[in-house]
Amino acid sequence: MARLVLLLGLVAGQFPHQVSLRRVSTGSHFCGGSIISSEWIVSAAHCMFAGDFYVVAGTTKLNSGGRIHTVVEYKYDDQYDSSNIVYDYAVVRVTPPFEFDSLVQPIKLGTSDPTSMECLASGWGRTSQTNNQLPNDLQFVELNALSDADCRNMFGGYYPPYEDEAHLCTQTQGASTCNSSLIASNQSNPIQSDLLQPNPSFPINPTQSSLIASNKSNLISSYRVQGDSGGPLACMNNGVPELYGITSFGFSSGGTDCIWTLPTGWADAASSYGRNWINSNCNRCLD
Structure with missing residues (x-):
């Protein structure tokens, strides 16, 4: 089973928009994010419930390098719904401002259809079903973006319902962020169990039960944060990476990560x- 994996050729500065969100209390990484201006990053709303945190930019390693930025404020979408995992948007303002160089750069938001583009997801999420240790090196994987129509069709009656204006989905056989970051965990799993509180009831389509666990708690637990959440899906538009997605959720069951x-x-x-x-x-930071 493929996960976000360290591919040969990863070099410092390959993902200069990628940042690490770390707990003030422990210094541990818990979510990702993307630089969009000199003072702002974008991440996931469900990452904003982890307590006090700071931001590290300019490194592909968790144990070294990078520059620390204090959080001044953060905002998340007031339509964010943890039951349906929708409107999962957040922005964070930091100080001191980012100093742009070869290791630190903002990423522009996408404006077109990503379905024909090469898209890369990156993050420091879990890479094993049996080991809670996060990788030290930034991982990445290529994914295929699907059309809204295909996403709606594939979600079908499953939880959560697909919202065109707030959701994007990807599917590449054997490759997914949920393998490493949004994997099934039982209620005793301590990693980030304080973040997302999923809805205990959701529709299961019995005609497709072979695709997902009929045990509701197994599927819902796949929405817990384990390192990649909030991080970028960057798609290449005429050779330039643009931000199209913010890591939000995945499906898992029966001990299978994805x-x-x-x-x-x-x-x-x-x-x-x-x-x-x-x-x-972000105070019109993109204008």
């Missing part, structure tokens, strides 16, 4: 709604 027949879900950073919400809440 179900390839169901897509990975992202907050859509390139939809009209996503772009407008982000820009309005």
Whole structure:
């Protein structure tokens, strides 16, 4: 089973927009994010419930390098719904401002259809079903973005319902962020269990029970944060990376990290709604 994996050729500065969110209390990484201006990053709303945190930019390693930025404020979408995992948007303002160089750069938000683009997800999420240790090196994987119509069709009656203006989905057999970051965990798993509180009831389509666990708690637990959440899905538009997705959720069951027949879900950073919400809440930082 493929996960976010360290591919040969990863070099410092390959993902200069990628940042690490770390707890003030322990210094431990818990979510990712993307630089969008000199003072602002974008991440996931569900990452904002982890307590006090700071931001590290300019490194592909968790144990060294980078520059520390204090959080001045953060905002998350007031439509964010942890039961349906929708409107999972957040912006964070930091100080001191980012100093742009070869290791630290903002990423522009996408504006077009990513379905024909090469898209890369990156993060420091879990890489094993049996080991809670996060990788020290930034991981990345290529994913295929699907159309809204295909995403709606694949989500079907499953939880959560697909919202065109706020969701984006990807599917590549054997490759998904949920393998490493949004994997099934039981209630005793201590990693980030304080963050997302999922809805205990959701529709299961019995005609597709072979795709997902019929045990509701197994599927819902796949929405817990384990390192990649909030991080970027960057798609290449004429050779330039643009931000199209914010890591949000995935499906898993029966001890399997990811179900390839169901897509990975992202907050859509390139939809009209996503772009407008982000820009309005970062004090028009994209203008």
